[in-house]
Amino acid sequence: MLFLDELPEFKKHVLEVLRQPLEDGLVTIARAASSVKFPSRFILVAAMNPCPCGYLGDPRHECHCTPIQIQRYESRLSGPLLDRIDLHLEVPAVPMKDLSQMQEGESSAAIKVRVDRARQRQEERFAHRKRFYCNGQMGPKDVKVHCALDTASQNLLEKAVERLGLSARAYHRILKIARTIADLDDKPAIGTDHVAEAVQYRRLDRKK
Numbered sequence: 001m002l003f004l005d006e007l008p009e010f011k012k013h014v015l016e017v018l019r020q021p022l023e024d025g026l027v028t029i030a031r032a033a034s035s036v037k038f039p040s041r042f043i044l045v046a047a048m049n050p051c052p053c054g055y056l057g058d059p060r061h062e063c064h065c066t067p068i069q070i071q072r073y074e075s076r077l078s079g080p081l082l083d084r085i086d087l088h089l090e091v092p093a094v095p096m097k098d099l100s101q102m103q104e105g106e107s108s109a110a111i112k113v114r115v116d117r118a119r120q121r122q123e124e125r126f127a128h129r130k131r132f133y134c135n136g137q138m139g140p141k142d143v144k145v146h147c148a149l150d151t152a153s154q155n156l157l158e159k160a161v162e163r164l165g166l167s168a169r170a171y172h173r174i175l176k177i178a179r180t181i182a183d184l185d186d187k188p189a190i191g192t193d194h195v196a197e198a199v200q201y202r203r204l205d206r207k208k
Contacts, residue, residue, distance in 0.1 A: 007046040008076040015081055018044065022084040044085065048077075058093065077204075083169045086136070086177055088203035118183035135180045140172055147175040153192045160199045170205060174198045 004010065021027050025041035050056040051070045055063040065073075082088070119134070125146060126132045138146065149157065161171055175190075177198040182190045 001043045001045060004044070004046040007048040008073055012076055012078070015076075016078065019080060019084060046085070050090070057090075060093075074204075079167075082204050083167050083173075086173050087201045088205065089201060090203050114184055114186075117186065118180065121183045122180075135176045135183070138176055138179075143172050143175050147179045147190060149175075149190055149195065150192075153178075153190060153195045156192050157195050157199070160195075164199075164202070164205045166202070166205055170202065174202065177201060 007015070021040040021042070022044060025039065027038045027040040029036050029038070051063055051065045052073050053063055053065050055061040056065065056070065057063075122134050126134075126137075135146075157171070157174065160166070160174075166174070174195070175198075178190045178194040181194040181197050182188075185194065187194070
């Protein structure tokens with residue numbers, strides 16, 4: 001796992017270098033005489049503020065950034081790089097009253113059972129493939145086979161793609177996310193609720 005905190009603070013050309021390993025799981029080192037490929041399959045986790053001051057959208061603090069500053073800040077992340085990140089989530093600050101309540105949610109043990117069951121389903125799905133064990137590794141041909149949608153789900157996804165102006169790469173990633181959500185839900189087929197949830201996880205696409 002590679003965790004990059006304050007993602008927009010990295011040099012843009014450094015971030016762009018991540019595109020090939022995120023897409024292909026390989027790093028290519030090219031020199032004048034030759035080039036060498038190294039395996040580089042990893043999970044990228046990144047964090048960033050909503051704006052330079054960090055208070056955009058916060059109901060308790062005023063954001064002092066100008067629209068130009070916010071646009072410049074967000075433009076440090078290119079569209080092709082964002083296309084290769086499966087999930088874009090907004091995590092608002094937790095109110096103090098919620099922190100102090102100490103209310104118990106679903107236990108990690110219960111979540112692990114659900115995740116293990118989804119992983120098992122994926123291992124069985126790709127048992128005939130060498131070094132292929134999860135939905136995230138699917139290519140376009142695999143997506144066509146394993147992420148078939150009914151008419152209602154397909155119409156929902158097409159409307160989302162048109163409204164958000166999503167790329168073909170983002171379209172396929174939404175399908176893979178929806179397939180995984182269905183696996184976690186222990187459902188053999190992808191439904192409209194799975195597609196809708198997957199689209200909601202493209203937070204930065206919805207800000208275009």
